[in-house]
Amino acid sequence: MNNKLLVVGTMAYDTIETVFDKVERILGGSATYIALASSKLKTNCGIVSVIGNDFISTDFQIFQNLNIDISGVEKVVDGKTFFWSGRYHDDMNSRTTLETQLNVLETFRPKVPETFRNSDIVIIGNLHPEVQLSVLSQMKKRPKFIILDTMNFWMDNCRESLDKVIAKVDLITINDEEARQLSGEHSLVKAAKKIHKMGVKYVIIKKGEHGTLFFGEGKTFVFPAFPIEQVIDPTGAGDSFAGGISGVLINSAEINFETIKKGIVYGSVLASFTVEQFGVNLLLKVTEDQLNNRIEQFRKLTSFEWNENNKTL
């Protein structure tokens, strides 16, 4: 297919400590994980992001090898790439940020290349809401579908702009605590209802190892996370998940509750591979067969029989 997917987000170097190991300055960032994940479905995908003069050419090569269009990645010659360093706690669910160097991200004003301005789907990773708005305003026509990721930092600091972006998108993915903060409701079912009222048709609430809740068209889909024996590095799980969703949707004739459900299944599988190694390593290596096998495993893990006979036990 020739539908165009535009991915907007960060490209970063991450230094990550876990109970198992420490890795220094590995390739990361929301745009990175989203684009690499969506590329598993052979999407026609371009990135709008920003990097500094320290960005390694072999890391560029990774995207080029996958035919991901990086002509929209601005290189700031006198700046450094966004850097994040964090330590995951023993439970692998929570983490402490040790250092954040915004670097070139601080003054990033995304310029969407002419060739991407008619993209069919736009997925905007976690960024300043004003930057997210600026991307949307550069589109020639309203994209067929817009996916938004955000986080609590923007709810605390730029709520007004954030509300503006939310009202402009079709699908928002946030985690459970963020959904509670955004809505003021503890019940996630109620939270989703309030978020719908903010103008977004589809709401995906990510619960990490506990899976996903998806609300839209008056329907609900509940999907567990794949039970992983050993999570090595949770970084990028949420973005791999979102990338999988966008990859499925860009390849779907229609976008509706059912096709987004497929996206959630595929995204969950991609995320389950991402967390089994540091950085993008396993995401890059995983084959179509491995992905399809895990989808089948997912079905076995979650499906149950309950027929008429059972009803009258």
Add this chain to the structure above:
Amino acid sequence: MNNKLLVVGTMAYDTIETVFDKVERILGGSATYIALASSKLKTNCGIVSVIGNDFISTDFQIFQNLNIDISGVEKVVDGKTFFWSGRYHDDMNSRTTLETQLNVLETFRPKVPETFRNSDIVIIGNLHPEVQLSVLSQMKKRPKFIILDTMNFWMDNCRESLDKVIAKVDLITINDEEARQLSGEHSLVKAAKKIHKMGVKYVIIKKGEHGTLFFGEGKTFVFPAFPIEQVIDPTGAGDSFAGGISGVLINSAEINFETIKKGIVYGSVLASFTVEQFGVNLLLKVTEDQLNNRIEQFRKLTSFEWNENNKTL
């Protein structure tokens, strides 16, 4: 069917505070919830428990109306019924125990009536492990299936006896934190493997609002909780769940991974009703049609399509 189910556990009065309301001295206890939940499947069920002189006759009536055999409930005429008082925090997931009066439970030495000693399935709710062992030693022959519930308190205080009980049962239900404590493993997949090695074939890990992980026969089943708009009182959810499982199994010709899965589905549905009102109120009222409807809703909530066409998107 005439298979006999023996339920051993507490009968209690609970005083419960939540953000919504406070209720005083309502009927509770593990045996209560287990027996009432399993009775939804018209089981031939008897309770072994203990009460004091303050137990209200209309509460007895509840069990009698459902043909639950309470001849094994010992009444201590100079004692008071076990009493628990707690306050749920705003998140409804955590709670503070305000008061525990063991009362008649302190000296409880269960006597299994002759008519229950050949029960086909025994389900033992949270009790002192020595008390749990004593019940098993009174059975005439090894029951077809034994289900055990326990909690962190016994892991801290009676680990040796607890290990003895665990090695004697077929299925254990514990929550995620307890599974971690029991096994010393953070990963729940690894935790289940270690618990299997303690001598128990089937392990169910309860994650409250995040659902259930079930391990056995080298297979895994992952099942979410039903998304409830407003949880009113989580008390008894785990016991209603276990009661549902035992109710399904007592009515199954065979007990294996697949039939336990059905039990989990049914138990999850029962638990989802229990938490929507205080105490046993809704559990008592819910009809077969309402249960079956929610099972169908569960299927819609969790099932997904992923066919050959999707594989080659």
